[in-house]
Amino acid sequence: MAYFNKRYHPPGTAPGTLRELPPSLDQPVHVRQVRYSRAAVKVNTETGALPLAPSTEIEGVTWLHVQGHPSRQLLTEIGERYQVHPLALEDIDNTGQRPKVEAFDRQVFAILSVPRFSDGRVEVQQASCVLGKGLVLSFCGGTEDPFLPVLKRLQDGASRFRSRGADYLLYALLDTVVDQGFPVLEAFGLELEELEEKILLRPSRETLPHIHAVKRELILLRRMLWPQREVLNALVREEQDLIKDDTRVFLRDCYDHTVQVMDLLETYRDMSASMLDIYLSSVSNRMNEIMRVLTVIATIFIPLTFIVGVYGMNFGANTKSPWAMPELNWYYGYPLIWLLMLAVAVGMMIYFWRKRWL
Secondary structure (H helix, E strand, C coil): CCCCCCCCCCCCCCCCCCCCCCHHHCCCCEEEEEEECCCCEEEEEEECCCCCCCCCCCCCEEEEEEECCCCHHHHHHHHHHHCCCHHHHHHHHCCCCCCEEEEECCEEEEEEEEEEEECCEEEEEEEEEEEECCEEEEEECCCCCCCHHHHHHHHCCCCCHHHCCHHHHHHHHHHHHHHCHHHHHHHHHHHHHHHHHHHHHCCCCCHHHHHHHHHHHHHHHHHHHHHHHHHHHHHHHCCCCCCCHHHHHHHHHHHHHHHHHHHHHHHHHHHHHHHHHHHHHHHHHHHHHHHHHHHHHHHHHHHHHHHHHHHCCCCCCCCCCCCCCHHHHCCCHHHHHHHHHHHHHHHHHHHHHHCCCC
16 A cells, blocks of 8 residues: 555645546546436446436436546536535545545535455555435445445345435445455454464564565554544434434444454554564574574584594603603594593483483
């Protein structure tokens, strides 16, 4: 995940100004218009263009979803047709916004972050929702549509979804975004388990950058997911004419999901922080084991070196002195010295083993 991926207007730009997409964000945009009621659902999909005005054949809720980064022209058309506030359009255009909720004239505007885990990295896309009377507008960047399960529920004739209003649809979209955090954190949990096992069994130099990468991803993920709890809390507690009391019950459940996500995230952050200490302890223990083996080997060779040094002195040719070294002239002197050195080495190893130093 990038440290900073928010788009900005140049300083001094008038509020509500929209701009053309940069080449990096110029990707196909899919627009889906859904009109549903208790009895029927009608779906209209276009690419890069705004569908026709809502059909009057079905009296109910209109849901317009834009997948991808919309152009300035498309945002302008949506704003004119559905009377979206210019500041809301600006926040939709400038992705990377902090999750928040705002109340405009006869509309509620909310921004959340949609996390995805891919190849050990976290990708976060901005999801923006506008709630009006009988109307929900949703915008999400990237190529994957996170709201396809909501559409599937709408198309299920046995679902009670259709009998509820636009505020319940907003809840379903927000709940889908919040629940995207669970599979991401589950992937982090598996990665942390593998990393912990690697640290305990075979720590290496490549492990340390991996630990820092996981810590970095979790910190950035927390930065994007932590404010979502405030968004749900505001929708539950603040009085909004567009949100019914029976829908607030579901929003409270969604708020509980944000708390669970943050609890898991904080747990994994603590685990990743402690892994650095585990890594340092494992490396230190491994070094101690190596040093212990080397110390034992060096200790064994100390008396052997002493013996070899003593008998390496050139006093064997001095036959006149009673203090000469008669062992140098023995017929079996060389093998006897070898047996002595082997006996000393074996005796020291037995002593170290009984002391549990080996």
